[in-house]
């Protein structure tokens with residue numbers, strides 16, 4: 001008892017990513033930076049793949065300039081980002097030189113804490129980024145993507161935490177993007193990490209609110225020794241977003257746990273975003289308050305609607321139930337990948353194909369690559385029959401090594417190609433933007449001089465004229481859309 | 484560990500009262516009754532003051548017929564109601580004979596559990612109802628209205644629980660209508676009651692979700708020994724409503740606590756109300772996800788908007804802050820009443836008067852009556868100066884006895900007056916309806932033969948053409964409006 005609990009505020013990144021399709025313009029964040037910087041947070045999460053993508057795709061805003069502005073406006077508090085390991089902020093593996101360059105540049109532009117994850121929990125996909133961040137002297141946080149499966153036991157996750165420690169990470173994050181982490185498992189997982197990795201191992205908890213249980217899990221994690229928890233200020237909280245910051249402060253009252261947060265500083269931020277929210281109503285989904293179906297189906301809401309759309313496109317909208325029953329089998333066959341981007345799409349699409357065309361009669365090349373280890377290794381073993389089929393189809397062998405080891409140095413080529421683009425400014429930052437989003441950046445470089453634009457609307461106009469948009473931004477294939 | 488936690492489902496009463504101004508028509512509830520009856524609930528809350536009021540005021544529906552229909556459609560599960568002690572379902576104290584008649588009739592029509600409360604926590608206002616219910620053989624549940632003040636300590640509430648036990652109640656309910664109950668106080672209060680009143684005292688917890696902390700409080704209450712908790716199925720949950728039923732089931736997974744609930748039965752009910760909800764959108768407030776201001780201000784959201792409206796009506800909309808600072812003083816002067824109906828309105832209006840006209844320069848007759856004990860006694864002492872002033876203004880003495888002791892038998896007179904009304908059907912039930920809502924019932928008896936009507940709308944029409952309505956139904960003074 002009597003411990004001080006630290007808090008990471010998510011409102012500048014994951015909150016609007018989860019609730020308003022990542023569309024918030026920088027002009028809507030600038031006014032609250034001073035209050036946020038003085039509110040007593042351990043860190044302010046403000047950068048990641050989807051925000052970077054949305055900047056150049058929708059907002060005509062340079063994401064590096066956004067980072068520098070945050071740094072300038074919030075000098076006192078750690079800035080934090082979410083990094084997809086060897087994928088950086090993009091959708092493929094990058095060669096180590098590019099990964100190192102990215103980490104250097106992000107640190108140089110003001111980033112303090114790098115939360116590094118891999119969708120498959122393959123530590124080899126984290127190692128280069130962890131090493132690169134550590135060389136900059138900034139914090140490299142190792143991340144466990146939480147999921148539920150026969151092979152994702154508390155013991156397996158605790159062992160993964162220990163291996164992250166061995167890799168040299170400064171702290172451990174439990175990342176529960178699907179709100180699957182229930183109170184008792186939360187307690188056991190945090191306790192297990194503390195007991196195995198040492199009580200002085202700083203443990204962070206990131207969970208979404210979707211299923212309604214994770215605020216209780218947060219309390220249990222704190223009781224088990226969790227040091228830092230992620231929340232979002234109430235006016236952009238709950239739903240598929242996060243548990244509310246103010247409620248955390250109140251929840252701990254009298255428990256002996258305290259925070260350093262100053263609610264007087266948080267209130268104006270809350271009021272500000274309550275107004276901002278109205279102007280982005282057309283990007284907010286009609287998501288109702290709570291969704292606990294995932295506990296039964298194991299299928300995240302976004303993945304389910306993707307599969308439904310695919311089925312409808314094939315005139316097979318009535319076969320959802322079959323596909324839902326196929327997903328667990330496909331997941332088992334592929335070694336129980338966590339169902340997050342990109343594995344959720346890969347597994348979901350294969351399940352649809354299996355139902356429509358017969359089991360593994362047609363294999364997507366992405367699913368075959370997943371089977372063959374080109375995304376990395378999984379906690380579970382692969383089904384050997386399906387593996388053989390994948391090898392035959394792809395005409396290439398399964399690999400057991402690190403996927404990025406297959407890549408040749410690519411920085412010079414990336415710079416040369418970027419240099420030829422209209423509007424390229426010659427910086428390494430621009431090369432990185434090009435590397436991660438080749439098509440979108442080509443267009444962005446041309447229009448950058450026009451300056452940032454906003455997609456916010458007058459709330460009354462938005463209310464009356466707009467049907468609600470789906471929360472996930474779908475806008476063609478170019479470099480995949482911001483999620 | 485290993486205890487079975489029982490659940491009361493609120494979706495037929497408090498959920499739509501809290502989220503859609505109590506307007507839900509019976510036709511929207513009938514289709515789910517069979518599933519609810521088979522889902523494994525300890526009880527189904529389905530009747531109370533606001534639903535009774537809304538039936539005759541807005542829905543042209545006989546509330547007694549609604550009760551009999553529920554009884555017929557849900558034969559296996561306890562039906563539960565909320566009863567305002569000596570006020571029954573109305574807005575004044577009734578003479579004991581009327582109270583007894585009401586309890587007899589409710590039991591006879593199928594009610595099993597009577598949750599009996601008094602807004603001031605004055606047990607003398609509960610005694611007649613408790614005795615009457617016990618004589619019917621049904622369950623009399625004694626209720627603690629939870630609030631926060633210097634005199635509302637855990638010890639004071641535990642002592643109140645013991646006095647409720649001494650009164651003969653079958654169980655104790657902690658009722659937290661303002662979502663003020665934090666986890667640690669929840670634990671201490673339940674533990675205190677169990678240790679003082681006996682571990683076999685059945686403790687129920689009713690809390691709203693408004694502040695975002697009470698789901699954690701529910702977990703802590705369970706750990707402290709709480710036996711039955713109140714939840715609402717997710718499609719009508721959260722906001723100023725309640726914590727979601729499905730999330731409770733999932734939250735307990737692995738903790739050793741279990742429920743008897745069958746999620747297979749609950750899912751169709753959830754899907755049904757997700758659709759119903761859309762057709763009542765025009766009655767739902769724009770309440771955002773979380774409101775923690777009450778922890779600072781001690782002023783419930785509904786009370787605050789009432790005061791703001793009063794101030795605006797006086798052209799003094801800029802003096803809200805002064806009034807908010809006056810409320811705690813007025814509350815202290817009047818002995819710290821819990822801020823619920825009717826004390827919240829009485830204290831709030833007096834605070835407005837104090838700011839606009841000088842402190843206690845003008846006293847409302849309701850506030851004077853509260854000071855003089857005509858609503859009952861409070862946990863705290865009254866300010867003697869203000870008390871003297873109230874006596875002088877009202878030209879009547881302070882009382883220390885039970886308010887209802889001042890009343891003469893009134894049943895025969897009520898029946899005689901009701902008998903003269905057009906459409907009166909001769910039943911005791913109709914007399915009771917007239918007694919509690921004299922004006923509204925007069926109109927209702929006349930139109931009853933036309934049958935129930937619904938205020939639901941086609942969701943698309945509702946979305947495009949209707950501005951959001953305030954959640955609290957205001958429609959003139961007749962017998963006060965349904966809240």
Ligand SMILES: [Co+2]
Pocket residue numbers: 014177206208
């Ligand atoms: Co997240």
Ligand SMILES: [Co+2]
Pocket residue numbers: 497660689691
């Ligand atoms: Co309630």
